[in-house]
Amino acid sequence: MVVFAVAGLLLAAATGLASAQADEPAAVPPQRVVSMNLCTDQLAMMLAARGQLISVSDLAADPDTSPMHEQGRNYPANHGGAEEIYLLRPDLVVAGTYSDPTVVAMLRRLGIRVAQLDIVRTLDEVPERLATMGALLGRQDAAAAQIADFDAALAALSAPPDGPRAAFYFPNGYTLGTGTLSHDILTTAGYRHIADELGRSASGRLALELLIIADPEFVITSSPYPGASRSEALLEHPAFAAVVGARGAFISSNDWICGTPLVLNALRDLVEARE
Amino acid sequence: MRVFVILSALVVILFGASLLIGPAGFGPAESLRALLGEQGDAVTLVMREIRLPRAILGVMVGISLGLSGAALQGYLRNPLAEPGLIGVSGSAALGAVIALQTGVAASFALALPLAALTGALIAVFLILALAGPRGGSLTLILAGIAISALAGALTSLALNLSPNPFAVSEIIFWMMGSLADRSFTHVWLALPFMAVGWVLLARLGRGLDALTLGEDAAEALGIRLDRLRLMLVLGVAASVGAATAVAGAIGFVGLVVPHMLRPFVGARPGALLWASALGGAAMVLAADIAVRLVLPDRDLQLGVLMAIVGAPLFLHLIYKTRRQL
Amino acid sequence: MSLLHLSDLSVLRLTCPVVDRVSFDVSEGELIGLIGPNGAGKTTLLRAVLGLLPFKGHASTAALSVSQRARHVAWMPQAREIAWPVTVDTLVMLGRVPHLAGGAKPSEADRRAVADAISDMGLAGFEQRKATELSGGEQARALIARVLAQDTPLILADEPTAGLDPGHQITTMEVFARATQSGKSVLVSMHDLGLAARYCTRLILLHQGGVVADGLPDTVLTAQNLAKVFGITAHVERTAQGLIFQPLSVLS
Numbered sequence: 001m002v003v004f005a006v007a008g009l010l011l012a013a014a015t016g017l018a019s020a021q022a023d024e025p026a027a028v029p030p031q032r033v034v035s036m037n038l039c040t041d042q043l044a045m046m047l048a049a050r051g052q053l054i055s056v057s058d059l060a061a062d063p064d065t066s067p068m069h070e071q072g073r074n075y076p077a078n079h080g081g082a083e084e085i086y087l088l089r090p091d092l093v094v095a096g097t098y099s100d101p102t103v104v105a106m107l108r109r110l111g112i113r114v115a116q117l118d119i120v121r122t123l124d125e126v127p128e129r130l131a132t133m134g135a136l137l138g139r140q141d142a143a144a145a146q147i148a149d150f151d152a153a154l155a156a157l158s159a160p161p162d163g164p165r166a167a168f169y170f171p172n173g174y175t176l177g178t179g180t181l182s183h184d185i186l187t188t189a190g191y192r193h194i195a196d197e198l199g200r201s202a203s204g205r206l207a208l209e210l211l212i213i214a215d216p217e218f219v220i221t222s223s224p225y226p227g228a229s230r231s232e233a234l235l236e237h238p239a240f241a242a243v244v245g246a247r248g249a250f251i252s253s254n255d256w257i258c259g260t261p262l263v264l265n266a267l268r269d270l271v272e273a274r275e
Numbered sequence: 276m277r278v279f280v281i282l283s284a285l286v287v288i289l290f291g292a293s294l295l296i297g298p299a300g301f302g303p304a305e306s307l308r309a310l311l312g313e314q315g316d317a318v319t320l321v322m323r324e325i326r327l328p329r330a331i332l333g334v335m336v337g338i339s340l341g342l343s344g345a346a347l348q349g350y351l352r353n354p355l356a357e358p359g360l361i362g363v364s365g366s367a368a369l370g371a372v373i374a375l376q377t378g379v380a381a382s383f384a385l386a387l388p389l390a391a392l393t394g395a396l397i398a399v400f401l402i403l404a405l406a407g408p409r410g411g412s413l414t415l416i417l418a419g420i421a422i423s424a425l426a427g428a429l430t431s432l433a434l435n436l437s438p439n440p441f442a443v444s445e446i447i448f449w450m451m452g453s454l455a456d457r458s459f460t461h462v463w464l465a466l467p468f469m470a471v472g473w474v475l476l477a478r479l480g481r482g483l484d485a486l487t488l489g490e491d492a493a494e495a496l497g498i499r500l501d502r503l504r505l506m507l508v509l510g511v512a513a514s515v516g517a518a519t520a521v522a523g524a525i526g527f528v529g530l531v532v533p534h535m536l537r538p539f540v541g542a543r544p545g546a547l548l549w550a551s552a553l554g555g556a557a558m559v560l561a562a563d564i565a566v567r568l569v570l571p572d573r574d575l576q577l578g579v580l581m582a583i584v585g586a587p588l589f590l591h592l593i594y595k596t597r598r599q600l
Numbered sequence: 601m602s603l604l605h606l607s608d609l610s611v612l613r614l615t616c617p618v619v620d621r622v623s624f625d626v627s628e629g630e631l632i633g634l635i636g637p638n639g640a641g642k643t644t645l646l647r648a649v650l651g652l653l654p655f656k657g658h659a660s661t662a663a664l665s666v667s668q669r670a671r672h673v674a675w676m677p678q679a680r681e682i683a684w685p686v687t688v689d690t691l692v693m694l695g696r697v698p699h700l701a702g703g704a705k706p707s708e709a710d711r712r713a714v715a716d717a718i719s720d721m722g723l724a725g726f727e728q729r730k731a732t733e734l735s736g737g738e739q740a741r742a743l744i745a746r747v748l749a750q751d752t753p754l755i756l757a758d759e760p761t762a763g764l765d766p767g768h769q770i771t772t773m774e775v776f777a778r779a780t781q782s783g784k785s786v787l788v789s790m791h792d793l794g795l796a797a798r799y800c801t802r803l804i805l806l807h808q809g810g811v812v813a814d815g816l817p818d819t820v821l822t823a824q825n826l827a828k829v830f831g832i833t834a835h836v837e838r839t840a841q842g843l844i845f846q847p848l849s850v851l852s
Contacts, residue, residue: 171441172574173456205572207298208456209321226377227439230448234456239324329608352683481702485694489681495650496750497698531849542684542730 029138030092030113035060036080036103037096039258040117042068043133044094045075055088057144064225067254082106085174092136120259126150129259134196150261157267159190163274166191166218167211169240169249171231175206182220182256185263189270191218208234212243216269220271221249278539282553288335289560293330294322296567328459333563334556335462336454338524339469339514341555342548344529346476349544350484350507354534355412355592358515360528363398363424367512367519370394372433376442379529388468392516399421399508412596440467450576452523454563461521473552475506480530480545487544525578527585528555534588601756602627603785604673606651608657610809611641611648618644620809621657622814626787631773633796633817634789636806637830640723642789645806646756647668650675666765670698674750678758680743682731688742689727692717695749717748719773722768737764743771748779755779755786761795797821797836797845805829817843827851 033054035041041060060072082103093114134143143150168176256267309318344357374380374390406415482503485493532554540546566575604626611619619641648655673743696710721741776786803820805813807829813820
């Protein structure tokens with residue numbers, strides 16, 4: 001159950017092509033932009049003009065979740081509540097497609113423009129989000145530059161799929177399917193994902209037995225939270241330690257979470273790990 | 276004795292079945308070869324590090340719960356007594372959760388079962404003080420409700436206060452119990468305490484038999500009731516505490532097993548002790564097999580099945596003994 | 601040989617003496633009736649002798665260890681508890697607990713003691729019946745059989761004949777009398793003065809915790825004692841069948 005909360009966090013945090021509500025770019029760029037989603041926070045921070053972005057979500061400054069937590073501290077934080085966002089008098093709110101629908105509906109009823117960006121499922125969609133955010137903020141040129149840099153770096157880091165067989169294994173045995181951004185990052189870096197062998201397109205719980213039988217050479221996990229939990233205790237199981245081997249598991253950083261150019265860091269880390 | 280042979284055979288068969296059932300679908304021959312052989316491959320790892328400790332733990336937990344239930348019922352002379360219902364398991368879970376969330380459990384290895392044992396000890400003391408030998412069923416059930424409710428609420432609070440985001444939803448593990456994803460670490464952690472508990476409880480047979488005639492007659496037959504009570508308290512706390520520390524609070528085993536086996540041992544409390552130990556092992560193994568067959572992909576808690584079987588029986592027992600309530 | 605020696609035995613509840621400096625001896629082969637009105641302290645006295653209560657003064661049983669005491673004196677309490685539906689056989693076998701270590705199997709001697717006790721109480725054929733399914737009288741007899749099976753030199757019983765029909769009351773007293781012939785002694789607390797008068801070789805009359813009279817039934821059941829202790833008049837007559845006792849009226 002908690003896995004879903006964390007997964008929900010991941011889903012809500014990633015951005016994508018707006019499935020609804022993304023209108024044509026306004027004639028005058030918005031001057032007071034509020035972001036209420038971890039991934040739109042980062043895209044907005046990367047592309048906004050000085051003074052254009054007036055608030056980001058509280059996750060943006062959290063070092064455990066946000067790769068841009070230092071920049072995130074420079075902006076006032078909001079907690080995703082309709083009342084507090086309304087009182088900031090924004091002319092544009094950017095959110096994710098899985099942001100609280102009650103809040104989004106309320107803001108729209110109050111006459112505020114809310115643009116929702118979908119989660120990113122493949123690396124191709126990263127330039128698309130950059131373009132969308134650029135259009136929303138009236139910063140198309142900045143977006144185009146970032147897209148060009150991203151495409152160049154991506155080409156350099158892509159590798160043929162002859163690398164080690166890898167698996168994701170998070171607390172509670174949660175693993176990722178082939179339809180996820182993390183899968184795309186992994187395979188672009190040249191690794192082979194066991195989710196392809198097991199035919200798992202959706203993310204979900206994988207029994208430890210099945211992980212052991214799949215026998216991956218490379219295991220990706222998350223860094224543990226403070227305190228104790230049974231979900232994380234699973235990753236201390238002797239059988240898991242045997243699979244992971246002497247080298248230990250690869251700890252995925254928070255660059256993996258959102259579909260921003262920061263995924264290049266994740267790719268770089270993976271490519272280095274191959275050597 | 277026929278009952279002993281049948282129960283032992285049942286435990287052996289269920290133990291074997293537990294070894295052969297799991298999400299990784301390899302056949303019995305391959306499983307046994309991997310278990311006994313020397314290869315270090317994946318199948319051996321699964322058999323030796325996942326399935327074997329799980330089956331062993333099922334037996335250990337079942338013995339602890341069955342034995343404790345039979346001992347409590349024999350002492351209180353009440354068929355409604357069992358460690359889950361009277362709040363002993365819940366209090367043990369509270370002790371374990373506090374040890375884990377305060378980090379004490381990480382400081383030295385045996386801290387976790389000791390903390391659970393302490394929680395169980397407090398509950399047993401309270402129950403005996405409130406509903407002691409002369410207390411009736413009503414007092415017993417009410418005291419059990421109060422202790423269970425308090426322990427459950429405090430456990431939930433402790434988990435909510437945890438800095439770990441996963442801990443909050445793990446109340447369900449602690450309240451319902453599960454043997455999934457346990458390892459030999461948990462076996463070695465629980466075994467010393469359980470062994471002590473089993474030894475203490477196994478020696479109560481003579482005294483519990485004599486208690487059939489009431490405390491006065493039992494004392495006059497040469498039974499030291501104060502010593503018996505102490506051994507009961509320590510034995511139940513140690514075995515149930517250790518079981519709860521590694522598998523969460525599993526209820527109803529100590530209620531169902533003695534009840535079902537009582538007619539087969541001539542209602543003698545002493546004989547019921549070892550019969551319930553074996554019967555408890557069989558019941559926990561059977562339930563653990565069932566959770567893997569019924570909903571293999573989900574983490575179905577053991578306590579769910581126990582409650583489905585045990586709660587109706589509990590209601591039936593209340594109905595049958597309602598005139599004494 | 602003295603089976604029981606009591607000297608100035610007192611049991612105090614706070615400061616009030618429930619048993620007040622009781623002294624007497626029990627030798628072999630006696631069937632003693634402990635009589636007195638409700639609240640006289642009969643049960644308390646017996647429980648103190650058994651070591652179930654703290655007391656002041658001296659009792660020879662106190663010098664014995666718990667297990668020695670269980671082989672020396674058997675106790676049948678007034679509350680006739682049978683907690684579980686065990687067979688009569690099992691119930692009576694509980695009397696052998698002091699002779700059996702934990703987990704030991706009953707020997708031939710144990711089984712014989714149980715069989716004798718069962719037949720003495722007229723329960724032959726009842727061995728496999730569930731004790732909780734018997735009638736009140738049958739249960740009482742089964743519990744007495746347990747005491748007999750314990751095979752102790754001294755037997756203490758609290759109202760063993762209460763609730764039994766006249767035939768079985770007589771049988772029970774006759775069984776106790778027969779036991780005394782082999783050297784055992786039985787100390788029975790009872791309200792039925794008629795039975796006590798006929799079968800007991802000696803009566804001890806307790807009143808407000810103290811011994812008022814101790815001796816042959818004739819010498820204890822005087823009109824004066826009956827008036828003072830029980831507040832009744834009674835017809836006492838020695839016949840060819842023994843002493844007859846019948847309470848008649850209450851004194852105002």
